[in-house]
Amino acid sequence: MHEQLCELLPRMRRFARSIAGDPHDADDLVQVAVERALARASQWRADRELAPWVFGIMKNAWVDELRARTRSRQLFAPEDEGGQVGTAPVEARMVAMSVEAALAALPEEQRMAVALVLIEGLSYREAADALGIPIGTLTSRLARGREALQRMLGEGDG
Incomplete structure (x- = not known):
C-alpha cells in the first residue's frame, strides 16, 4: 500500500489543485489525505x-476543510499572488489560467467529477465510488460540468 500511495502522489496533487485552486491548500490537502490513508x-x-x-479521502478532507473555513473564516494558507509566474510562454499561461478559472467557477460537485474523470482518468465507477455517489449522479454532474466548461471557454458555440 505504501508504494502505491507514493505512486499516487502526483495524481493526488493534481486532483487537490483541481478542487482547491491554491497550490498551498492543495499541498496541505495531499498531506492530510496521506495521513488519513x-x-x-x-x-x-x-x-x-x-x-x-x-x-474519496481527499474529497472528504476538502469538504471538512470548507466547513471549517465557513465556521472560522480562516484560510489554509494566504493567497499566493505569484503562483502563475513561470517560464511557459505568455499565451500558454493565459490559456492555463482561463481553464483553471473556468474549473474553479464550477460548483464543487461538478468540479470534483470533472477532476476525477477528465483530469485523473478514473472510470465513472471509480469516480462515483470515490465521491460516494451513484454512477448516474456522477454522469449527470460530469455532463453539466463539461457543458459549463465549454460555455465558459467559448467552445460550445457551434
Whole structure:
C-alpha cells in the first residue's frame, strides 16, 4: 500500500489543485489525505483499486476543510499572488489560467467529477465510488460540468 500511495502522489496533487485552486491548500490537502490513508490503512481492501479510496479521502478532507473555513473564516494558507509566474510562454499561461478559472467557477460537485474523470482518468465507477455517489449522479454532474466548461471557454458555440 505504501508504494502505491507514493505512486499516487502526483495524481493526488493534481486532483487537490483541481478542487482547491491554491497550490498551498492543495499541498496541505495531499498531506492530510496521506495521513488519513495511512491511519486508516486497515480499512482499505487490497482487492480494490487504491486511487478511488484515496480520492474519496481527499474529497472528504476538502469538504471538512470548507466547513471549517465557513465556521472560522480562516484560510489554509494566504493567497499566493505569484503562483502563475513561470517560464511557459505568455499565451500558454493565459490559456492555463482561463481553464483553471473556468474549473474553479464550477460548483464543487461538478468540479470534483470533472477532476476525477477528465483530469485523473478514473472510470465513472471509480469516480462515483470515490465521491460516494451513484454512477448516474456522477454522469449527470460530469455532463453539466463539461457543458459549463465549454460555455465558459467559448467552445460550445457551434
